[in-house]
Amino acid sequence: MTTAIKMNLKYALTAIFLAVFAIFTASASPQDTAKKSDKFDAGKLIIEHISDSHEWHVTGEGENTIALPLPVILYTDKGLEFFCSCNFKHDEATYQGKNYSYKLNEKNQVEVVGANNEVDEAATAKVIDFSITKNVASLFFSAALLLIIFLSVAGSYKKNAGKAPSGLQGFFEPIIIFIRDDIAKQSIGPKYERFMPYLLTVFFFIWFGNLLGMIPLLPGGANLTGNIAVTAVLAVLTFIITTINANKNYWHHVIAMPGVPKPVLLILTPIEIMGVFLRPFVLMIRLFANITAGHIIALSFFCLIFIFGEMNKGLGLGIGVFAVAFNVFMGLLELLVALIQAYVFTLLSAIYFGAALEEPHHHDESIV
Amino acid sequence: MELVKPAIGLVFWMVITFGALFFILAKFAWKPILGMLSEREKTIADSLAEAQKARAEMAALTSKNQDLLNQAKEERNKILHEAKEAADKLKNEMLAKAQQEVEAKIQTAFREIDIQKKAAITEVKNSVGLLALDIAEKVIRKDLKGNAEQLEYVNKLAKESNLN
Structure with missing residues (x-):
């Protein structure tokens, strides 16, 4: 009986949560469209949600916006600028900094405004934006979360030395062992140990980032692991580690695949050299595309409600039921994708490390 | 498109944050x-190996005991045998x-008997001689008459005489 009540409570909570989320999106769009155009622009809304921003939006639009203001840090040719993003409250607002006047453009980028309120393209090009944007703040948050969790897990290992794992430790231990035994040991071989810290950090960073991205409210909601800059840094790190650790055999395989006739090498070598760079590139694109696609699907289905709602309120409500049901299903799928993408990135990184360390086989030598 | 263009600021913060995260997590x-x-x-593997070893030792000990027991049994059988x-x-x-003793005794008895018998026979012979002399005396005394009559008389005398 208690389980039935619990289940009902769970459904009720889910329904309330979804309704609240729907209302956020609902309150976001109509006012927005009222100002600029009559039509609800789903594409713009979706892009805004998955892109970076100078503030951490919570709810509301225009004057009613409730958002966490974030610091703007600009590196200009005249020195550093440091101010609050709350100065850009209105779309048209300009902020008079130490060196220039700034405003945000349509794409949420900081632009330098000249004396006659015209955008100064030359000065804008020299501005480098080091702002703590929504994604940077989310990055700090997930890093802090990882630190708190894993330092406490490490603490309980010290405390429970020689005893069975308990609590968080018990939850993460099988995952850590899985990464060690089924990813690192399998793909890298006996020298797996020196790559373990990177693989573990990458796995949990991506997984936590993915999961935080699925939470629609403040600590989450940023599209961190679906941002190309973040995935690019991770992919470049994998590339650097692979290249640093690569042995003679690896380069031999890249430059002149043993046992392959010379004419074929003319085709194969360029492909192999391209492959060296293509592998991390694909790592970057895969994570970015998968996570961003998940966000886009969820947002698209919520947008459907308002597209149909514009035609007819009843139709919008009817579609809403299906959209919410579908998004619940997609949400469950995305939970899985969050884990799978973390696993795939970690596994492929481990495979590349393994390839870089691979020793020549005996039959290869005999052919050479 | 803005979406696929990495922002320098985010790359910068990502490198710093992820780097710091990596080093802190790796170390601590x-x-x-x-x-x-x-x-x-390692402890579990060692304990298992130790348990295995102890079990093997136990088995060896048991078989040794059995051997000892078997040996003891054999010895006992041997001693009994x-x-x-x-x-x-x-x-x-x-x-x-x-x-042997019995035989020796029998032998002695036989010898004794022999000796006795011989003595007896000698005595008989002597007695017979005497008797014959006696009979001859009586025959002679009764007058030497007919042969048949004489023979009958001898027989009669012989019957009368006690041989023993």
């Missing part, structure tokens, strides 16, 4: 966690000795 989380895990696995053999031997010896 992954190192102790992985260390403890392998230590625990030897004892029985010794007893048998002794018995046979004693029997043979008894037999």
